[in-house]
Amino acid sequence: GQLVESGGGLVRPGGSLRLSCAASGMTFSSYSMNWVRQAPGKGLEWISYISSGSSTIYYADSVKGRFTISRDNANNSLSLQMNSLRAEDTAVYYCVRDAVVRGLFEYWGQGVLVTVSS
């Protein structure tokens, strides 16, 4: 399986950005998905989860109310809509597939860099 993120770039504080993740080589609709980010030189931070059928969604407190996760199983894609961006949102964002059990991060994309700066 493969996960490929896109949509990163430079955005001003308060701006918006939409990340996408294209899945291939897997039955995408069978698995729950996550976004995990990593600020430059820092550790890993889980930020959002969506179940296989989109019925269950979770967010970390750091992004709740600003970010929205969604998926399109027909097109094997995952998205993250990021609004009201802050400097502390600057990070590499990874699209991550769970194993059969939620919380086992089995497949990772290569990551996409989001930079929030004026």
Add this chain to the structure above:
Amino acid sequence: DIQMTQSPSSLSASVGDRVTITCQASQDISNYLNWYQQKPGKAPKLLIYDASNLETGVPSRFSGGGSGTDFTFTISSLQPEDIATYYCQQYNNPSITFGQGTRLEIK
């Protein structure tokens, strides 16, 4: 949120050494604990799941143990390709959290 405390934050060891990293959870997480390896510029890779189970294809020199709040990750004989940062991660509740990472270097 459950806090995960890893130690040490960095470690220097020689090829062939036995290396152990510890991870402590702020509350009981049973065995809902995974370990990841991240090499520079790369995405993390799952090594150990459910505290002690080796992911398919991962060399047997890697192992994990523990339950409840205290966990260990061990490399039995350090190899040059093991240079990386290692993270523990709990998934006992909806808000998943990682340890701060342990950077492993060759002496």
